[in-house]
Structure formats: C-alpha cells, structure tokens
Amino acid sequence: MERSTRQRTAIRNTIEQSERPLAPQEILALAQAEVPQLSLATVYRNLALLQEAGEISTVLLPGDSARYESVHLDHHHHFQCQKCERVFDIPGCVGDLLNSVPRGFVVERHEITLYGTCKGCGPTAKAGGKKRDVSGAATAHSHSHKSHGH
Amino acid sequence: MERSTRQRTAIRNTIEQSERPLAPQEILALAQAEVPQLSLATVYRNLALLQEAGEISTVLLPGDSARYESVHLDHHHHFQCQKCERVFDIPGCVGDLLNSVPRGFVVERHEITLYGTCKGCGPTAKAGGKKRDVSGAATAHSHSHKSHGH
DNA sequence: TCTTTATTGATAATGATTTCGCATTTGCGT
DNA sequence: ACGCAAATGCGAAATCATTATCAATAAAGA
Known part of the structure; x- marks a missing residue:
C-alpha cells in the first residue's frame, strides 16, 4: 500500500502550507529544508501520486511549465x-x-x-x-479553504 | 536589408488571413500550399522577424506551446x-x-x-x-481590425 | 527483529520544440 | 546581367521539463 515517507510528507506539507502555486523546482528547494537529500525525481513521483489522490491540482500558466497547489482552495x-x-x-x-x-x-x-x-x-x-528565487515568501490571499463552484 | 521572399510572403499571408492563432506546424502546413518546399526552420526564422517587425504577436495558452496571430486585431x-x-x-x-x-x-x-x-x-x-489537424477551417469572430485598449 | 516491497536517489533517457551550421539559392541594387 | 549578402533547406544540435532505470534504502506488518 501507500507508505508514509519523510519525503512525501515534506512535499505534501510544502504544497499545503504554501500560499501560492509552486513549481517542482520550488517544491524541491523548499522541501529540502526538511529532507536535504530529497531528489527532484521524487518530487515528480509524489506530485503524480498526490494528484491521483486528489490532494493537489495542476496550475498551468501561459508559456510556463506546470505548478502545483492544494485543491482545498x-x-x-x-x-x-x-x-x-x-x-x-x-x-x-x-x-x-x-x-x-x-x-x-x-x-x-x-x-x-x-x-x-x-x-x-x-x-x-x-x-x-532575472529568474526565479525558488524560495519566496510574500502572500496574496487569506487561504480560505473549501467551498468551490463559481 | 529585409528581402521579400516567396516563403516570407506565404507565411505572413497565412497568419494574416487566419481567423485563429496558428502554431508553427500549422503555419508550415498551410503555407506549404503556396510554397511546397517550405521548411519549418524558415517558419521559425520568419516568425521571429515578423514579430520584431511588429506584425504578429505570440499567443500563449496554459500548458501549450506558442501560437501566432496578427497584431491587427x-x-x-x-x-x-x-x-x-x-x-x-x-x-x-x-x-x-x-x-x-x-x-x-x-x-x-x-x-x-x-x-x-x-x-x-x-x-x-x-x-x-486526439491531436490537432493542422489545417482547420471554422471561424469564431468577424475579424474586425484595429482599435485596441480595453 | 525479519521480510517484503514500496520508495528513493542519482542519472540516463525521452519527447517535443526551437535553434544552429553551412552549403546553396535568390532577392535586389548597380 | 553581376555580385553580394540575405534567406533558405535540411539535418544536426541544443533546450528543458518530465520520465524511466535500477541498485540501495526503509516503511509496515508478521
């Protein structure tokens, strides 16, 4: 079955706690604060799993590669x-x-x-x-969860 | 200086006459009706030139590669x-x-x-x-030119 | 603690798009 | 008609994000 690993938890928390969509690289950088040896491949593998599990969603922006965020928004x-x-x-x-x-x-x-x-x-x-800083802090919204449909 | 070649004209006309944004491959396919031996590299080279010349603009859609259309819209x-x-x-x-x-x-x-x-x-x-058809015909708007600012 | 096997890390491999290199062609001014 | 630099064709090469490999590691139940 699905195991609970340090890296998976770190990745999930990173996304869940972020106030903005994160790119795989950003997730890697942020989650490495918790699990230093974390690999990018693992980030991708878990993004796929978390997505299938319905925990996160993909955010696509024009001309940019995918970012991910919690579905609870x-x-x-x-x-x-x-x-x-x-x-x-x-x-x-x-x-x-x-x-x-x-x-x-x-x-x-x-x-x-x-x-x-x-x-x-x-x-x-x-x-x-130039380029992204991969870390970032600023906030843009109050993270009000649940209640979809527009 | 800038020369007027059959391929450049074909590419420009294809974009100018299209009622929707076209991907490089689509432009290639359509313009080849006029210049059969047209190469994809030439399409890319001219897209860059036409863009610098301010004739066309890039259309980026989430998760998709670039398309091009006339700026006169x-x-x-x-x-x-x-x-x-x-x-x-x-x-x-x-x-x-x-x-x-x-x-x-x-x-x-x-x-x-x-x-x-x-x-x-x-x-x-x-x-x-599945996949695109590269040609396409349908229209979605009446092609009213000029008058920007929204 | 032992066993099983999901998971990981590191890196090579993909796939798709865009750019290059270079010999050949061809506008275009003279 | 000439000559030269712009432009082209075509295949190789470069990008890049994402995926696959595979040996080594580590959850989770017995």
Missing part, C-alpha cells in the same frame, strides 16, 4: 509577477460574463491569468530581476 | 476546443473587473482562456478526438 485565478516570476493566487472570479462566445461554442472551464508587479517587487522598472 | 481572448485542440479568438473582454487584486499588486496585463467544445466539434463526448 476556493475558485480563484492567478497573478504572475513579471519580475520575480512567482505566481500568486487571486481570490474570487470576474463572474460568468463568459457567455460572449460565438454561437455553437460551449464553455466548460476558464482560466484567467493576470500579469504585473507583485507586492514584494514593488512598482518599479517594467522588468529586470 | 482588437483586444480579445482565446477559446481552445478540448477535442480538436484548435484555438479560436473570442472578441471582447469581460471588463476591468480585475481590480480585485490584493494591495500592493499592480496588474498590467491579463490573459483569459476559455475551454470547451467548438462549433465544429459539436456538444458531444467530453473529449476524445
């Missing part, structure tokens, strides 16, 4: 900082104003991504600070 | 069919209801992607029809 969208590249959750939804599609098209799901500057990076230059 | 968003995987333009915008971001965050741009079933695929099974 209200319906929300994402904000990616154009400087630090980190992704934050934005609570709420713009509404069902999505009926403007042409005749014959049926919408089942939607994805909204906002781009700009995050709290941490402040309203300075348009861009600049 | 009103502000709009995209709809991807979950069956044929083709991407259509959806005119208009849900509005500036994007002020719901947390304090300290500044939104500069947004991206909205709708998922569902397109006109051509009809409201049948949830999914199924």
Whole structure:
C-alpha cells in the first residue's frame, strides 16, 4: 500500500502550507529544508501520486511549465509577477460574463491569468530581476479553504 | 536589408488571413500550399522577424506551446476546443473587473482562456478526438481590425 | 527483529520544440 | 546581367521539463 515517507510528507506539507502555486523546482528547494537529500525525481513521483489522490491540482500558466497547489482552495485565478516570476493566487472570479462566445461554442472551464508587479517587487522598472528565487515568501490571499463552484 | 521572399510572403499571408492563432506546424502546413518546399526552420526564422517587425504577436495558452496571430486585431481572448485542440479568438473582454487584486499588486496585463467544445466539434463526448489537424477551417469572430485598449 | 516491497536517489533517457551550421539559392541594387 | 549578402533547406544540435532505470534504502506488518 501507500507508505508514509519523510519525503512525501515534506512535499505534501510544502504544497499545503504554501500560499501560492509552486513549481517542482520550488517544491524541491523548499522541501529540502526538511529532507536535504530529497531528489527532484521524487518530487515528480509524489506530485503524480498526490494528484491521483486528489490532494493537489495542476496550475498551468501561459508559456510556463506546470505548478502545483492544494485543491482545498476556493475558485480563484492567478497573478504572475513579471519580475520575480512567482505566481500568486487571486481570490474570487470576474463572474460568468463568459457567455460572449460565438454561437455553437460551449464553455466548460476558464482560466484567467493576470500579469504585473507583485507586492514584494514593488512598482518599479517594467522588468529586470532575472529568474526565479525558488524560495519566496510574500502572500496574496487569506487561504480560505473549501467551498468551490463559481 | 529585409528581402521579400516567396516563403516570407506565404507565411505572413497565412497568419494574416487566419481567423485563429496558428502554431508553427500549422503555419508550415498551410503555407506549404503556396510554397511546397517550405521548411519549418524558415517558419521559425520568419516568425521571429515578423514579430520584431511588429506584425504578429505570440499567443500563449496554459500548458501549450506558442501560437501566432496578427497584431491587427482588437483586444480579445482565446477559446481552445478540448477535442480538436484548435484555438479560436473570442472578441471582447469581460471588463476591468480585475481590480480585485490584493494591495500592493499592480496588474498590467491579463490573459483569459476559455475551454470547451467548438462549433465544429459539436456538444458531444467530453473529449476524445486526439491531436490537432493542422489545417482547420471554422471561424469564431468577424475579424474586425484595429482599435485596441480595453 | 525479519521480510517484503514500496520508495528513493542519482542519472540516463525521452519527447517535443526551437535553434544552429553551412552549403546553396535568390532577392535586389548597380 | 553581376555580385553580394540575405534567406533558405535540411539535418544536426541544443533546450528543458518530465520520465524511466535500477541498485540501495526503509516503511509496515508478521
């Protein structure tokens, strides 16, 4: 059966406790604080397991590779900082104003991504600070759990 | 200086005349109707040039590779069919209801992607029809040019 | 504690997309 | 018509995220 390993627990906690979607690399870096020798392959293997178990969901952003977050979150969208590249959750939804599609098209799901500057990076230059920092701290929402459906 | 070649013209026309964003492979397939020996490398090289020239823009969808479309289009968003995987333009915008971001965050741009079933695929099974068809015909908007700002 | 086997770590392998290298072709100004 | 640099074709090479290998490790029940 499914065993409880230190690495799996670390990975799960890292995701569950994060206030924003994390990329595999970020998860690796953060979880290594708890399990130093943790391998990226293990992160991927567990992401797959946790996903099958329905504990986490995949967050896909335009032109970027997958990130993961807890499924125990209200319906929300994402904000990616154009400087630090980190992704934050934005609570709420713009509404069902999505009926403007042409005749014959049926919408089942939607994805909204906002781009700009995050709290941490402040309203300075348009861009600049290269690459991600893998750690990160800033928060964007109050982590209100449960109660889906938008 | 910049020369006018048959392949460049074919590529430009293909994109300009398409009613939806096209992936490099799709552009290759469509433009080969005009220039049979066209190479994929040439498509990529010209996409870069046309983009620098400000003629086309990149369309990025969550978890998918880049597509390209003319910049001469009103502000709009995209709809991807979950069956044929083709991407259509959806005119208009849900509005500036994007002020719901947390304090300290500044939104500069947004991206909205709708998922569902397109006109051509009809409201049948949830999914199924594998892979793209590279050609495609269906239309989703009236191609009204110019007049940005949303 | 012993046994079984899920799990891990390290690394090679994939698969897909995009870029390069280079010899050949071809616009385009003269 | 000439000449040269831009542009092309095609295959190799580079990226990159994700997956597969496989020997070694360590949960969990007996």
